[in-house]
Amino acid sequence: MSQMNSPQTGVEPSVKPVGMDAILRIEGSETDLPPRGAGRREMPPEESHVPRSKAAGLPRHFWLGAWGLVLVVLIASFGLGGPEMGFPTTVSRTEVETDNGGTLVLEKSLRQVISGAIDEAVDWLTVEISWLFDGLSSVVAYALVTIEDVLKWIPWPTVVVALAVLAFAVGRWRMVGFTLFALLFVGFMDLWENTIDTIALMVVAVVISVGVGLPLGVLAARNRVADNLMRPILDGMQTMPSFVYLLPGLLFFGLGKPAGIFATLIYAVPPVIRLTNLGIRQVSAEAVEAAHAFGTTPFQLLMKVQIPMALPTIMAGINQTTMMALAMGTIASIVAAGGRGDNVL
Incomplete structure (x- = not known):
């Protein structure tokens, strides 16, 4: 705020900085506003910083039903196929008679069908x-x-010098040294x-x-x-x-x-x-x-x-x-x- 002259004395009083609280007090609206922080929802640290997965929000009866279903499938699997139950991969089964009067069974799996x-x-x-x-x-x-x-037509010294210039622009002398050593090594090793x-x-x-x-x-x-x-x-x-x-x-x-x-x-x-x-x-x-x-x-x-x-x-x-x-x-x-x-x- 700018300083104001007093009309009674003509002396410039010292003016202190006026904060927001003082302005509200002067306007008489301080009591109309809610206190600071009112209306904010205080979240616990674990809720505000640790994201919850979708599985954590599922109700308890869902998990009881899901594990019950797994148990039922386990019992049915043991009853139908045993502990080492395999996948049913056979698509078709054909019986072919052999020359000696026997029968040969030819099975066709799902993998053979998809591969074909x-x-x-x-x-x-x-x-x-x-x-x-x-x-x-x-x-x-x-x-x-x-x-x-094009690259083989250009003489190799030109390629080496051009790459050395680019290396200097990127990494100065250390990069130039490494580039020269690598290129010359590749060239002299045929x-x-x-x-x-x-x-x-x-x-x-x-x-x-x-x-x-x-x-x-x-x-x-x-x-x-x-x-x-x-x-x-x-x-x-x-x-x-x-x-x-x-x-x-x-x-x-x-x-x-x-x-x-x-x-x-x-x-x-x-x-x-x-x-x-x-x-x-x-x-x-x-x-x-x-x-x-x-x-x-x-x-x-x-x-x-x-x-x-x-x-x-x-x-x-x-x-x-x-x-x-x-x-x-x-x-x-x-x-x-x-x-x-x-x-x-």
Whole structure:
């Protein structure tokens, strides 16, 4: 508050800071307001800090009924099948007469039925849609050969110096020393050609992975149904052994670099999808609400607010995709993809 002159004495009295309580007292409204903290619900520490699971909120009679059902199923299982009861896997049973007058029973299991259906589907795809796989194989092979020819055409001293300059920009002299040592070691050990092949395979695989993963991550972040559909598929892709991804590439593309690119793509694309989804979902609701208040369209909201704010998380996903592509690029040499994997194997 500014100081006020007294009209009686003309002396400027000392004015103390006036708090909210004094203002309320002057206005006579102090008694009309509830005391501080009134109306607040005091939560116990365990309720306010420890989230309760859905199972903890179920009533007691639910658990009594559930465990009673488990007990009934246990008793019925012992009565019907015994302690080592197996699954009923037989779908059909056929009796065939033999030449000596006997009877041979042929059983067909559920696994045989499903395996036969999968084999027929794969045969149909490889025959009827071979034009698509041949076209993709030609495009991927052309991109790989072009990158390899360009990198091999450039003299190796130029490549070494250029990478050393980039290393200095990133990590100064320590990074320069490590980069020079690694590149010269690879060259003098006669591994330069295979290293170029691995780099070309990585570049193509990472570009395709990012081109596929970013739109899928954005779709999963903006559509809950798509997120629920993609999540179990990504979980399965990340839990499968890496050698499994070589089989579909081998079936659809045959031996060669395109099969290695396809296997690397499947193995490396989940991180960029997951982290793009996570980064966009972690954008604060206040920022999104402010953008809506200014009348932004959904596309403007995505391109000017969500993606820029989620960029660090998205770049972490691209980094993980690059590392996984490098790991899979070595294993891909099993299907004749070439590169450093030939030296390892």
